[in-house]
Amino acid sequence: MPDRSNASEPRGDEPPRGADRALVRRPAEPLAARAEHLVILHEPERMNLLGLLMRGLLAANLEDPELRARALRLRAGIHVRAGDMHVTLRFAEDGVHITAGAEASNARVSGDMKALLGVVTGAGMIGPVLRGRVRIGGNPFLLLRVLPLIRARAVHPSLPPAEESQ
Amino acid sequence: MKAALAAIVGADAVLDAPLDLAPYREDYCEADPVDPTLVVFATKTEEVQAIVKLCAERRTPITPRVAGSNVGGLALPAPGGLVLDLTRMNRIVSVDEADMYAVIEPGVTQADLKRHLVEHDIPLTFGFSLAPPDTSVLANCLLGGLTNRSLKYGDQSQWVSGLEVVLADGSLVRTGSWALSDSAFGLVPFPDVSGLFLGWQATTGIATRMAFQLWPRHRLNKRLFVLTYSAHGTFEAVRRLCRTELCDDIGGLSWPSAKMMMGVKHPFPEPATGEPTFFLYVDLTAGSEAEMSLKEGALDHTLADVRRLGERIEEPLDVATLLRVNPALGAFAEFPVELEFLTNHGGGGLTWIGTYGPLSRFEDGIAAGTEIMVRHGFPPLIVTRPMRGGHYGVLRFVAIFDKKDAAEIERVKQLNLELLEMVTAKGFVMYKTPPWAWEKLRGRIDPGLLALMERTKRMLDPLGILNPGKLGY
Numbered sequence A: 001m002p003d004r005s006n007a008s009e010p011r012g013d014e015p016p017r018g019a020d021r022a023l024v025r026r027p028a029e030p031l032a033a034r035a036e037h038l039v040i041l042h043e044p045e046r047m048n049l050l051g052l053l054m055r056g057l058l059a060a061n062l063e064d065p066e067l068r069a070r071a072l073r074l075r076a077g078i079h080v081r082a083g084d085m086h087v088t089l090r091f092a093e094d095g096v097h098i099t100a101g102a103e104a105s106n107a108r109v110s111g112d113m114k115a116l117l118g119v120v121t122g123a124g125m126i127g128p129v130l131r132g133r134v135r136i137g138g139n140p141f142l143l144l145r146v147l148p149l150i151r152a153r154a155v156h157p158s159l160p161p162a163e164e165s166q
Numbered sequence B: 001m002k003a004a005l006a007a008i009v010g011a012d013a014v015l016d017a018p019l020d021l022a023p024y025r026e027d028y029c030e031a032d033p034v035d036p037t038l039v040v041f042a043t044k045t046e047e048v049q050a051i052v053k054l055c056a057e058r059r060t061p062i063t064p065r066v067a068g069s070n071v072g073g074l075a076l077p078a079p080g081g082l083v084l085d086l087t088r089m090n091r092i093v094s095v096d097e098a099d100m101y102a103v104i105e106p107g108v109t110q111a112d113l114k115r116h117l118v119e120h121d122i123p124l125t126f127g128f129s130l131a132p133p134d135t136s137v138l139a140n141c142l143l144g145g146l147t148n149r150s151l152k153y154g155d156q157s158q159w160v161s162g163l164e165v166v167l168a169d170g171s172l173v174r175t176g177s178w179a180l181s182d183s184a185f186g187l188v189p190f191p192d193v194s195g196l197f198l199g200w201q202a203t204t205g206i207a208t209r210m211a212f213q214l215w216p217r218h219r220l221n222k223r224l225f226v227l228t229y230s231a232h233g234t235f236e237a238v239r240r241l242c243r244t245e246l247c248d249d250i251g252g253l254s255w256p257s258a259k260m261m262m263g264v265k266h267p268f269p270e271p272a273t274g275e276p277t278f279f280l281y282v283d284l285t286a287g288s289e290a291e292m293s294l295k296e297g298a299l300d301h302t303l304a305d306v307r308r309l310g311e312r313i314e315e316p317l318d319v320a321t322l323l324r325v326n327p328a329l330g331a332f333a334e335f336p337v338e339l340e341f342l343t344n345h346g347g348g349g350l351t352w353i354g355t356y357g358p359l360s361r362f363e364d365g366i367a368a369g370t371e372i373m374v375r376h377g378f379p380p381l382i383v384t385r386p387m388r389g390g391h392y393g394v395l396r397f398v399a400i401f402d403k404k405d406a407a408e409i410e411r412v413k414q415l416n417l418e419l420l421e422m423v424t425a426k427g428f429v430m431y432k433t434p435p436w437a438w439e440k441l442r443g444r445i446d447p448g449l450l451a452l453m454e455r456t457k458r459m460l461d462p463l464g465i466l467n468p469g470k471l472g473y
Helices: A031-038 A049-061 A065-073 A113-123 A126-130 A140-150 B002-009 B018-024 B045-058 B110-119 B137-142 B231-244 B255-261 B289-307 B319-325 B327-332 B359-375 B406-425 B435-442 B447-460
Strands: A039-042 A076-082 A085-092 A095-100 A107-111 A134-138 B038-041 B062-065 B082-085 B092-096 B101-104 B160-166 B172-174 B206-213 B220-228 B249-254 B278-286 B348-357 B381-387 B392-402
Touching: A031 A039, A031 A049, A031 A065, A031 A095, A039 A049, A049 A065, A049 A076, A049 A085, A049 A095, A049 A140, A049 B255, A049 B319, A049 B327, A065 A095, A065 A140, A076 A113, A076 A140, A085 A140, A107 A113, A107 A140, A113 A126, A113 A134, A113 B319, A126 A134, A134 A140, B002 B038, B002 B045, B018 B038, B045 B062, B045 B082, B045 B160, B045 B206, B092 B110, B137 B206, B220 B231, B220 B289, B220 B319, B231 B249, B231 B278, B231 B289, B231 B359, B231 B381, B249 B255, B255 B278, B255 B327, B255 B381, B278 B289, B319 B327, B348 B359, B348 B381, B348 B406, B359 B381, B359 B392, B359 B406, B392 B406, B406 B435
Parallel strands: A039 A095, A076 A107, B038 B082, B062 B082
Antiparallel strands: A076 A085, A085 A095, A107 A134, B092 B101, B101 B206, B160 B172, B160 B206, B220 B278, B249 B278, B249 B381, B348 B392, B381 B392
16 A cells, blocks of 8 residues: 555654654643644544544644643543544643554543544433443543533534535 | 737736746646736636637637636647736626526635625525635636536536627627626526537636526524444445435545544555445535424434445534634534645645546445555545436545645646546546546547537637637637
8 A cells, every 4th residue: 555645644743653743732831822733633534534533623622721631630541432444632741643443541432433522522321321322441430521612612603504505 | 929918908917028928828737837928817708708809819729717726727828828807797697586506707716705695685596616716606616616506506517697708809798687687597498509618618608707697595504413334334334325315415525534634744555444435414404493403304314324235424513513623624513614634734735536427436446445545545535415416416635735846746647547447447537537538438438529619619619719728729
């Protein structure tokens, strides 16, 4: 298989090998501008759809100083499974690393795609868990701490009213 | 020539400086650039007539162009020829709300017409191609392009209800009911000669106005994404949904498109473990909540039937939900849209083998096309859509490339050549056929058709000045 370079691959100096940061973090940058770089996607060209969706969610949420501080305080691994797609979120000192596959984790959450999207868009966790559409494992308190970090926060401003969208 | 053109349109409407001509020498695709000698802007039909007449007198090739967003080199000039830029002929002449048609000039873009309908509170709409918002509506109709309403109404040439065309001698013709009536309601009942200009890539005449059909804009509109895991499951669902006659559109995109939209410029050519391989976006419209609910129920029911065949298909996801999760997916929230991952990716190159063909053969075509694209090192970016109620569909293999990389251009040419061979062998027919592909297909096209086309061309453009180099002329 050809080894195609990816334009969003790291530029070379600071980020871990195989990880994706659009820019190298610099101390003088304002915090908000750094949020996107705190989400580190490993092997972006091979990342599954779930991982890419998680990156978008985390990058948006980490713009919020409070959520960013909360994320940077966490030291844990979360395994997320949607259907047959797996990713592991590792909360570390330098940001949130997203890796495809199931790696060692402290907590797990799984379900079908629609149910998991429901959780992150505000349907809550308890109902889907009780109905068996979402399953959790490991440390539930950890999941409760992580949930705000992966919850979609607002409707995107580009979303038009339904009648204008055709 | 420059002075003669300036006498028709004014000196400021004629360009000859190399810097001004540069944008006209290429489009998105891999076709070799061609320098025009001049570019001339027209603002009205009479000017087009005079320009064409002048070109005929001087045997100067003339190529009409609007946005230049073609991916087949169809608006590239012939060597020694001039480009007729029609962007300034951008009037929406009229919208007949009662009889549901619009009369527009070639420079009217998708964005222009949509804005006009919305701003004037006209409860009608049309269809949008996946081309950028500044793309000409008329050009897409003339070339038989598709839109997000092609499932219901077919390719856009089928929406044309009248044409005003400047012929190669500068004379003018009107087709359809327009030839007699002040209403361009349709191409019936006279003998229809619109076909002399539809699909001919401006080699038989230059359309200066077009009447085309608009459709009711419903109060409610919902776009739902359906994630699927096999080509068979995908197109079994598509075929069944077509027969419900409830969907406005069932667009399909293969897995690389979502990744590219979310910032991965060159996804690995094979899908990741366990991820969906196709994304259908299903448009439903309704006049009431009850009607929408019925349609959604029918969609769920149809998908459940396909699941019972052992196919894995996710439940429909509202585009609003996906947008909340990742705004990058907003490209599919509203049409027309500039798909930046295709048109603004740094390398600048975009090409495709776009075909119309039988829906029953889509799985076969996709399997073969995927193998070819992966073997050539390209992610299998595939676009599909059933058309005209499901009687046929579009199957398109898309590749982006670096226009500055000669080796990659060569690779793209090889890719397209192999894809063309494959789709043709399977009964698909390439639309907006670029010159190189026409030459490859010529030997397999019915000789009777080719002979009739040749006679038609000679009759309508005996001097061969109209967009030379296209369709083998």
